[in-house]
Amino acid sequence: MTDHKDKMLVLENFLPYRLSYLTNIISHQLARLYTTQFDITPHEWKILAILNRYPNISAAHAGEKTAMDKVAVSRAVKGLSEKNLLHKIFSPEDKRRSMLNLTGEGTKLFHKIAPLVTDYENALLAILTKQEQGQLSQILDKLTRHVTAVKP
Amino acid sequence: MTDHKDKMLVLENFLPYRLSYLTNIISHQLARLYTTQFDITPHEWKILAILNRYPNISAAHAGEKTAMDKVAVSRAVKGLSEKNLLHKIFSPEDKRRSMLNLTGEGTKLFHKIAPLVTDYENALLAILTKQEQGQLSQILDKLTRHVTAVKP
DNA sequence: TATTTATAGTTACAAATGAAACTTATTTCA
DNA sequence: TGAAATAAGTTTCATTTGTAACTATAAATA
Numbered sequence: 001m002t003d004h005k006d007k008m009l010v011l012e013n014f015l016p017y018r019l020s021y022l023t024n025i026i027s028h029q030l031a032r033l034y035t036t037q038f039d040i041t042p043h044e045w046k047i048l049a050i051l052n053r054y055p056n057i058s059a060a061h062a063g064e065k066t067a068m069d070k071v072a073v074s075r076a077v078k079g080l081s082e083k084n085l086l087h088k089i090f091s092p093e094d095k096r097r098s099m100l101n102l103t104g105e106g107t108k109l110f111h112k113i114a115p116l117v118t119d120y121e122n123a124l125l126a127i128l129t130k131q132e133q134g135q136l137s138q139i140l141d142k143l144t145r146h147v148t149a150v151k152p
Numbered sequence: 153m154t155d156h157k158d159k160m161l162v163l164e165n166f167l168p169y170r171l172s173y174l175t176n177i178i179s180h181q182l183a184r185l186y187t188t189q190f191d192i193t194p195h196e197w198k199i200l201a202i203l204n205r206y207p208n209i210s211a212a213h214a215g216e217k218t219a220m221d222k223v224a225v226s227r228a229v230k231g232l233s234e235k236n237l238l239h240k241i242f243s244p245e246d247k248r249r250s251m252l253n254l255t256g257e258g259t260k261l262f263h264k265i266a267p268l269v270t271d272y273e274n275a276l277l278a279i280l281t282k283q284e285q286g287q288l289s290q291i292l293d294k295l296t297r298h299v300t301a302v303k304p
Numbered sequence: 305t306a307t308t309t310a311t312a313g314t315t316a317c318a319a320a321t322g323a324a325a326c327t328t329a330t331t332t333c334a
Numbered sequence: 335t336g337a338a339a340t341a342a343g344t345t346t347c348a349t350t351t352g353t354a355a356c357t358a359t360a361a362a363t364a
Contacts, residue, residue: 069323096329
């Protein structure tokens, strides 16, 4: 007759906890793939990847695409630039807006790292059936849409 | 005839990225539920929750249960202790091992915060069908087991 | 038993992160 | 126009976090 409707909070079953537990491990393992071999931070890697995909975008735009805040982007850009992996100019039309592009070296580094991380992703996906892969994708979309919907 | 088998890495479709994007948002929203109203950090909240569930465990044990490293646990314990939310003694048998318990105040605070975070979880789950909830749970288990399996 | 190895927890220092203030450039609109 | 508001990006400072070194105790072993 104790704990009648106490709906005890059990960390191990708590969805946000389970998600963050898994995600933290994945992020660490993924980072280790390139931080050990190459002198590049996770933030820098994100910018490298997004600029390979979308050349010539601004820092703000890169931030949107990667969900990084502008300070993090600024620092990553600076780091990449100092390593000659990225070239930054400001737009002649709007001298506030940056135009970011990978250098040849930056592109080369991207193509060294990309297979490592896609291999890692494939190993993850291989754990799941095709069906589960689809389910996960759909569920992530649903949840992401929900949590990003602006709250009053 | 270009990019024949280039399996381009597209951040937006990349599972680890999608996971971390979602998880970061959830973690932030969740933290906001208690950090604004109560003077408690996310680490402290985890320890509070695990001690409510498993009273009298050691710091090391609490760390295992929460996937926090021992430094983070030590700091959270210190913080909670300074706020009189937690009581720490060392075991008489093994004077290295701590025995942690919530104080009455700590327990009271837990019961104030718990419904806020479970409500948040329920709102998340409500987005999914019962079926999807089961699928997600199973998928998280599979992936977590995989990534935590020791690698040579 | 004396020495070493291992364990629990803390402390200290360095690196990463986040929030706010700041600079420069552009837009708005009174 | 020109003052005020907005926007992009950077810098600064405080906080958080992570790694390594350290202390104290207990266990292993020679």
